[in-house]
Amino acid sequence: MFHKILIANRGEIAVRVIRACRDLGIRTVSVYSKADRESLHVRLADEAICIGEAPSSESYLNIPSIISAAEIADVDAIHPGYGFLSENPHFAEICESCQIKFIGPKPESVRLAGDKSLARETVRKAKVAIIPGSKGVVSDQAEALRVAKKLGYPVIIKAKAGGGGKGMRVAHNDGKLVTAFLMAQAEAEAAFGDGGVYIEKYIGEPRHIEFQILADRHGTTIHLGARDCSIQRRHQKLLEESPAPGLSKSLFKKMGEAAVRAAKAFQYENAGTIEFLVDEHEHFYFIEMNTRLQVEHPVTEMITGIDIVKQQIRLASGEKLSFSQDSVKFNGAAIECRINAEDPDRDFLPSPGKIETLILPGGPNVRVDTHVYSGYVVPPYYDSMVAKVIVHGKDRSEAIQIMLRSLKETTIGPIKTTVPLHEKILNRPRFRQGKVSTNFIESLFVAPSLEPVEARKAG
Ligand code: MV4
16 A cells, blocks of 8 residues: 555645545645645645645646655555546656555546547447447548538537537538538637547537446456436536436446446556446437546545545555445435636626635535635635535435535635535426436526416425
8 A cells, every 4th residue: 555645735625635635544646836836635635745836837736846845755545536636647657657646547547538539439349338439530511511520410529639519519501511510610729739530420408417437456346326417507517416216227237238348348447437428318429537536525425435535546556446236226316516716796707715714514414515614715826615514415316405504604715616506406396307418507507487387386
């Protein structure tokens, strides 16, 4: 087992990883930018090293600085958290060549999953359903038109290097397709330095359901069930839950098996996620694999009782998985609300600044993952998430009730947060019925008088 781990991240996830290390008796090293001197991850670690200026390009994304810190502190391993360098195959390779264990999958798996078009082909060969679309990258307009005609409109154009919705374009006819294709290519080139795009049939109002995977180096791959992450705005998830509401036992079983087949096709090791879209006819399709720990991992921890971060560390050190698929039991329901320092009434304008008053919820079945405290100043440079509130109930309606209790107890001021938005979501009839799709959030910002009469009556 490792003796010392460097956490190449900040915020709540750095704190989360430090806690797992401490539980395992492993020493921790935090790295921080000049804007994060007062952050909790700096205080909680055994050692902390400043790695540069506030902008992440000069600190949390600066590979030479992070590797130097790892060498100076003499760590055995690096945990990358999520975001930043967590899905950078080059970083994983550099760690390897410095004899520092990267706590995550092999660089080749990260690279393969990062090419969304190749990833699609990879799982198709493993007999996992993919959305009908182009075979590989589409390189010119004529080919784009041919593919789209064959699929039938609407179609969606996606960046091969994309993921998370960046550089996606929907087209409804031949006329719109050519512009959408050229725009998608240009956006992909600008955002990723790779203009490669592929085309899929567009699925309207899908649900986003993902499976948590754990895989050891000895050939065992299992899943820890499904999370529904359909409640998103502009590809930023707001609320996640597990189990996925309304997913039948048989569909759950089929999707879980497909997720394990997909992960094996990537020769996957460590913790990862297989993302699916589910359409109105309950057909499911692989869209992407995420090769990192995810923000929403706690909902899975709550219902399985498995500490995913501890598992990541154990798996990276070469241990075998100590439990089988059949021994994973799913208990009750869990919900996570992401509390962002943003103003939902002002188009989610970031609201950084000093937290003067902080009251966080507690009591039975409530977990809060955060790096903030009273007097903390939310810097403007990074992601605006300040806390995650996660609750566990015997069933979904109890979890909703406990989340509403928790949000009522929460005071974060004077900065604006997404707390009131979550209360609104949780009180919505459509949400309470479990009828979530990726269009849900847009519908929240429609005046109640324009809502379907059914929904108003039910409320
Ligand atoms: C789609 C789609 C509809 N049809 N693909 C968005 C993020 C990226 N991972 C995949 N995404 C989508 N892919 C086809 N063929 C709709 C989305 C999508 C979406 C997916 C999951 C959660 C929220 C979403 C919001 C808008 C669009």
